[in-house]
Structures are given as C-alpha cells and as structure tokens.
Amino acid sequence: MRKTNRAKPKRPAKRPAKPAKPAKVETMKDEKENLGSVAYDPSNGLDVQRAIEAAMTKNDVKAHEFLVEYVRPGWDAIGREPEIFTDSATVMELLEALGRDLPRHRLNYLLNLGVITPEKRGGRLFWRAADIARLIVACDCRRYWIVGSPIWMENANPAEMARELVRQGREGTEKICALVDNLSVFDLCRYLAEVKTDEQRQQYLNLIFLSLERLGIVE
Secondary structure (H helix, E strand, C coil), X not given: CCCCXXXXXXXXXXXXXXXXXXXXXXXHHHHHHHHHHHCCCHHHCCCHHHHHHHHHHCCCHHHHHHHHHHHHHHHHXXXXXXXXXXXXXXXXXXXXXXXXXXXXXXXXXHHXXXXXXXXXXXXXXXXXXXXXXXXXXXXXXXXXXXXXXXXXXXXXXXXXXXXXXXXXXXXXXXXXXXXXXXXXXHHHHHHHHHCCCHHHHHHHHHHHHHHHHXXXXXX
16 A cells, blocks of 8 residues: 655744843942831841941831940939930030040041931031941940940950959959950960060969969969
8 A cells, every 4th residue: 555645744933931020239329228127127137237228218207216225224223214316415425425435536526427427407516316326336346345344344355354464464353364264274375375475475464363262273
C-alpha cells in the first residue's frame, strides 16, 4: 500500500507573554512619606534617628511623643517634667544628667556646624524633644561623654579606662573600683609594658594590685 503524506496539524501559536511589571524602586521621597507612620515604633527595630527625621520633616505627633520618652530620664534626673520648648541652659543641664559632656563651647560648635537647628525667636533658642534627641546623637557620635558616667562605662575602650584610672590614681573609691572591674588584668599588664616613666609604672602596678584584690586573688 502506498503511504500518503498527511500534513500534520499546526499547533496553535503561543500567546505572547505579558510584559512583567517593572519593580517599584523606592525613592527618598517614598522613604520620607513612609517614615512618619513607623519611625516612633521601637518594636520595629527602628532607631532614634528615624524618629527624629519623622518628627522634624512630617511633624509626626507619635514620633514626637516617642522622643519625649527618650529624653525623659534626663528630665527625671533634674526633677522636672518635660517641656514642649526648652531653653539652652536647661538643655545643657539635661545632657549633663544623661552623661554627655557638653560645655557651652561644644554646644556653640555644634550649632555653628548646623548639626542641630532649634527654633530661634527673639535671639533665643527654643529646643523641642527632637532637637534634644538630635543633640544627644551628635554627642554620642563624637564620644562627648562624662568620664565615669554610665554611657562612658558602656562605650569606653580599655585604653580610655586605663588612662582615666592612671589620671585619678588609686583612691579606693567606688568609681575607681567600677572602672577596674571593666578592665582585665591582662589589659593592665599590657598598658604597663607601654609606659615610659617610673611614676606611671607604679600607678599601673597599683591598679593591677587593686584588680587582683577585687578578684580575690590577693589580700
């Protein structure tokens, strides 16, 4: 039998795929628009800097409330209730209570840099919670901390602690003992090997002895 060549039926052409939607690129404008609704919520892992941005750029009430609570320990320390607007003298008192080392010349320096821009009326500055929080952040970035304060104790490196111990000498005070407890005997021995004068060597030896006493190794 003769085979006949039958034409194979043509398959229907595939429909062209729909073009994919371009991915949305989040711009700085989008970021600022979304900032106000989330910046004040610490449970989202967002930091104080974003809360400051929300309070200043969007006048976000909840962000402002968050920053008031952030600064509240300073108000409690000086025995006053938070104020909506605060003068510069009170701000310096607050920063000192929070362990930040901010004399007048440093405050003027940060103001001249434009790092903080509190409202100015009639030649006087009026500080909101967001301004104070930004000032705290500026101090922390520059390590403007009062020696021996909790914030200094948390962030000072061993070399800074050792220098402060040598400067104060062995007085047996609670402050000295707290500083010694944050340094290992190994650290103190390492710094001892680096000093050049007999007076400094004796000071470090005294600190090492105090540290061993605190550890219960010697009496």
